[in-house]
Amino acid sequence: MKRVSFATPTRTVGLRFAATAAIALMGAAVFAQRDRPDMIAEIIGGALPSIAITDMRGSGGAQDFMGTFNETLYGEVKSSGQLKMIGKTFYPLQLPQQPADFKAPTNGRSNGPWLTDWSQPPVTANYLAFGYTAVRDGKLVLFGWLFNVGQPDTASAQVIGKLYFSTLDETVRGRWLANSRRISSRSSDVRA
């Protein structure tokens, strides 16, 4: 039986063109796939870093000064305009006084205060200032810490951890304020 070919010259050219185009498209698709990023992320920056400042407590005679101390510290950092203050209303009920107060969660279960209590809503702070004071040998000693609460553990979170010795005057507050202001040099904010 005679076979009939439908491959006219025009049709042959058309088929060749179609085949070439298909191969080219497949190649382009493979190329595009290879060049496609595995991850695309957006980072929003330039906003003022936010800070939460806990009311610090004092042991013994130091407690008498803490009301004024806390009020002044909060007010002065706020008035510096270099940090966004997180309202105390949002703070967790358990306030850390020292790094040892932080307890890492295990298997997603809370064991006590943790960094994410401060880094996540409703607080959503970048930094946390906390500490306590005591009177020793007639001097006020401030044990102060500044944590970057976006870090995964307390060791890497610590930005400042210092003892400040002073008479019961403005000096302690002034030094603490100066250190707090240092973090304003780093301003970044992340949006998911």
Place this chain on the structure above:
Amino acid sequence: MSDPASSLGTRFGEYEARMRQIIASKWQTNDVDRNLKTAPVAIVTFEIMRDGTIRNVKLTQSSGVFALDTSSQRAVLDASPLPPLPNQFERDSARVEILFQLKR
């Protein structure tokens, strides 16, 4: 079995979040004109090697602000090394694109 073509960010959200956090913490915008409230995004692409080392950092889209472009690339470079890629990620390196957006 996971799809090798699916994105690192979708499959390993925790890794992506950590990477983003590290790079964001390195991004210094102090040298960018204080009066500048916003600017077009600067897009930086790079590769994360299996061990977390960052390579081939490139500015693929300029924001039009030199300081912003430079600070974006610097943030990525300073973030190296990142944590190693997740074991489940099939390839030896991952391509990443970061959009840096200034918003004050």
